[in-house]
Amino acid sequence: MSDGDLVRQTLAGRTAAYEELVRRWSARLLAFCHAKVRSSHAAEDLAQEALLRAFRSLASLAEPEKFGPWLRGIALRACLDWFKNKQNRQAPFSMLAGGRLDAEELADGEARRAEERDEQVRQLMDEVEALPDEYRETLMMYYYEDLTYQELADALGVSAATVNARLTKARALLRQRLGRLTR
Amino acid sequence: MDCRQAIESIEHWMDGELGAAEQASLELHLASCSMCAGVAEAAKLTDAELQRAFAPRRRAAEALAERVAAQLRHERPDARLPARGWPLLAAAAAGFLFAVGIFRPWRHDEPQLAAPAAPIARLAAATGAPELLPRETVPWFTCPPSAPIEPGACVRTGPDARCELDTPTGCQLRLNCGTEVRFDGPRQVELRRGRLWSNVSEMDQTVDVKQARASVAARQAQFDISCQPGEATLTVVKGAATVRGAREQRTVSAGEQVKIVAGEISEGRPPLDPLLDASWMNELVCLKGPDNPELIERVDDILAQIGETKLAYLYEDEIRRLGDRAVGPLLKFIASDRSRSDPKRRDLAARLVADLAPWPATADLIGLLDDHSPIVRESAARALFRLTGRDLGYSLDQWRDPSGTISHAGPQAWRDWWAESQNREGGLAAEPKSKGDPPPPFKKARGPADSGRSGPRGKT
Numbered sequence: 001m002s003d004g005d006l007v008r009q010t011l012a013g014r015t016a017a018y019e020e021l022v023r024r025w026s027a028r029l030l031a032f033c034h035a036k037v038r039s040s041h042a043a044e045d046l047a048q049e050a051l052l053r054a055f056r057s058l059a060s061l062a063e064p065e066k067f068g069p070w071l072r073g074i075a076l077r078a079c080l081d082w083f084k085n086k087q088n089r090q091a092p093f094s095m096l097a098g099g100r101l102d103a104e105e106l107a108d109g110e111a112r113r114a115e116e117r118d119e120q121v122r123q124l125m126d127e128v129e130a131l132p133d134e135y136r137e138t139l140m141m142y143y144y145e146d147l148t149y150q151e152l153a154d155a156l157g158v159s160a161a162t163v164n165a166r167l168t169k170a171r172a173l174l175r176q177r178l179g180r181l182t183r
Numbered sequence: 184m185d186c187r188q189a190i191e192s193i194e195h196w197m198d199g200e201l202g203a204a205e206q207a208s209l210e211l212h213l214a215s216c217s218m219c220a221g222v223a224e225a226a227k228l229t230d231a232e233l234q235r236a237f238a239p240r241r242r243a244a245e246a247l248a249e250r251v252a253a254q255l256r257h258e259r260p261d262a263r264l265p266a267r268g269w270p271l272l273a274a275a276a277a278g279f280l281f282a283v284g285i286f287r288p289w290r291h292d293e294p295q296l297a298a299p300a301a302p303i304a305r306l307a308a309a310t311g312a313p314e315l316l317p318r319e320t321v322p323w324f325t326c327p328p329s330a331p332i333e334p335g336a337c338v339r340t341g342p343d344a345r346c347e348l349d350t351p352t353g354c355q356l357r358l359n360c361g362t363e364v365r366f367d368g369p370r371q372v373e374l375r376r377g378r379l380w381s382n383v384s385e386m387d388q389t390v391d392v393k394q395a396r397a398s399v400a401a402r403q404a405q406f407d408i409s410c411q412p413g414e415a416t417l418t419v420v421k422g423a424a425t426v427r428g429a430r431e432q433r434t435v436s437a438g439e440q441v442k443i444v445a446g447e448i449s450e451g452r453p454p455l456d457p458l459l460d461a462s463w464m465n466e467l468v469c470l471k472g473p474d475n476p477e478l479i480e481r482v483d484d485i486l487a488q489i490g491e492t493k494l495a496y497l498y499e500d501e502i503r504r505l506g507d508r509a510v511g512p513l514l515k516f517i518a519s520d521r522s523r524s525d526p527k528r529r530d531l532a533a534r535l536v537a538d539l540a541p542w543p544a545t546a547d548l549i550g551l552l553d554d555h556s557p558i559v560r561e562s563a564a565r566a567l568f569r570l571t572g573r574d575l576g577y578s579l580d581q582w583r584d585p586s587g588t589i590s591h592a593g594p595q596a597w598r599d600w601w602a603e604s605q606n607r608e609g610g611l612a613a614e615p616k617s618k619g620d621p622p623p624p625f626k627k628a629r630g631p632a633d634s635g636r637s638g639p640r641g642k643t
Contacts, residue, residue: 149200167194
């Protein structure tokens with residue numbers, strides 16, 4: 001079912017259709033926000049905000065098939081607002097784990113945090129966040145979601161060859177920065 | 184396939200983007216070329232590490248989708264805007280609805296749908312993830328940033344979370360860890376458990392504490408309520424609050440504390456250290472950024488308390504040995520209310536500052552030139568002369584004069600000098616280059632008219 005179909009079903013009152021859109025787009029949107037703000041915690045809040053904002057103003061979407069780019073636009077505005085408010089910003093909410101009382105979520109959160117504490121992973125993620133814009137965005141979208149070059153190219157509006165070139169360059173930069181130079 | 188082609192294909196191969204024939208060709212090459220095999224190995228290692236690093240992020244994306252889906256179950260998309268391309272249908276629908284609206288075929292047989300209630304509070308900041316219960320019929324969920332809170336909603340904090348909620352009436356409510364409140368109305372909150380601090384604006388606000396069978400009402404006040412099973416403790420920080428118990432009503436003023444047990448109000452211990460009592464909010468206050476006036480006030484107060492403690496427990500020469508590290512707390516002590524009731528200690532602090540203050544204290548020193556105490560004024564002028572080599576035409580006698588002949592002109596001259604000095608230096612006044620040279624002695628009794636130097640001379 002296309003994005004446009006799901007948008008139309010949502011507008012007709014079937015909220016489950018939007019849930020499908022959320023599942024379809026959450027990883028890509030999270031990668032996009034993460035690449036923009038270079039903070040995984042802030043990105044979660046911004047992506048959540050963008051998905052909810054989009055839901056609330058779905059009726060204003062002129063072309064339902066263009067849900068993806070429209071959602072990206074909303075997320076971009078949320079990211080720009082985040083930068084604007086950065087100085088006076090309050091706590092990124094997802095940074096503040098531990099408030100949810102559901103045992104499963106807590107256990108899941110603990111496991112996730114434990115992994116993120118891994119020093120090597122942290123270093124690598126720091127380097128990923130420090131990559132130049134276009135490499136960072138491409139690399140993040142690739143690893144957040146298992147997309148093919150062509151799917152990634154469509155999402156970014158570039159060619160598959162460009163995607164490959166960016167991924168190659170991004171990985172080479174990471175290897176250099178982390179001290180594993182290829183010969 | 185040669186090495187150049189192999190190197191170019193390695194990333195494609197690793198990402199599963201090579202056709203079967205190319206893949207076979209590359210793998211054949213890698214089996215026979217150790218250099219290309221090494222490059223492929225390094226690429227695979229990087230890819231594996233990236234996959235591992237992004238595994239939590241992928242799970243975070245799934246969790247995000249679930250969170251949003253859970254929240255969607257409480258919302259409906261905004262249907263007020265008509266979808267484009269359906270104007271005729273929309274017009275027909277509008278006409279139909281208009282007719283239905285006039286004739287009301289359902290009469291009173293069915294209940295009317297309630298319009299969504301206006302939010303009465305909004306989550307403003309949190310150090311953990313607070314939870315929201317919009318209605319009793321749905322489960323608790325993580326409260327998103329800036330989430331609107333409607334009448335009847337409950338908010339609770341976990342064991343590590345604190346949060347601040349703002350109301351449209353200008354009140355702030357801060358919830359300590361393990362606190363739960365219910366918003367009964369725009370200015371009516373029920374504290375169910377935990378600890379709540381409230382800064383009430385010009386409009387009345389009431390906090391019900393059913394556990395203790397009491398309610399607290401206030402206006403233009405700050406108070407703190409701690410609720411344990413069966414009892415509550417109210418501390419008023421600013422202004423006054425009215426407590427209504429089972430049989431009596433009592434007004435509690437700033438600095439006072441009462442205990443309420445089963446509706447009976449009794450005196451509590453007076454708060455020993457308001458700063459310490461309110462320290463649980465420090466993390467929330469810090470979230471609002473370094474320019475937040477409340478944070479600045481709190482830090483100033485802490486410094487003033489440190490200054491007061493130094494003066495109370497150290498001999499003068501011990502404080503002098505601390506050097507310019509003692510100056511910040513002493514300056515804040517002089518400027519604070521803490522020093523008002525102890526003029527002798529305040530003057531001592533000023534004399535110490537006169538001898539110890541470093542260049543960055545210049546603005547604070549200028550602020551003391553208006554002080555009501557002649558000794559504080561003189562000490563500030565002395566410190567400014569030591570730091571800048573200037574007196575701006577005012578003698579120490581004039582600053583010390585209890586009749587205040589120096590009026591506002593002296594402090595104003597220094598403020599002008601400071602502003603001009605900052606502008607000249609692009610926003611930051613620079614420390615004088617000749618720091619090591621002692622300034623010439625202070626001029627004896629001379630007015631601005633004699634000196635002809637009512638402003639800065641030359642670049643500092």
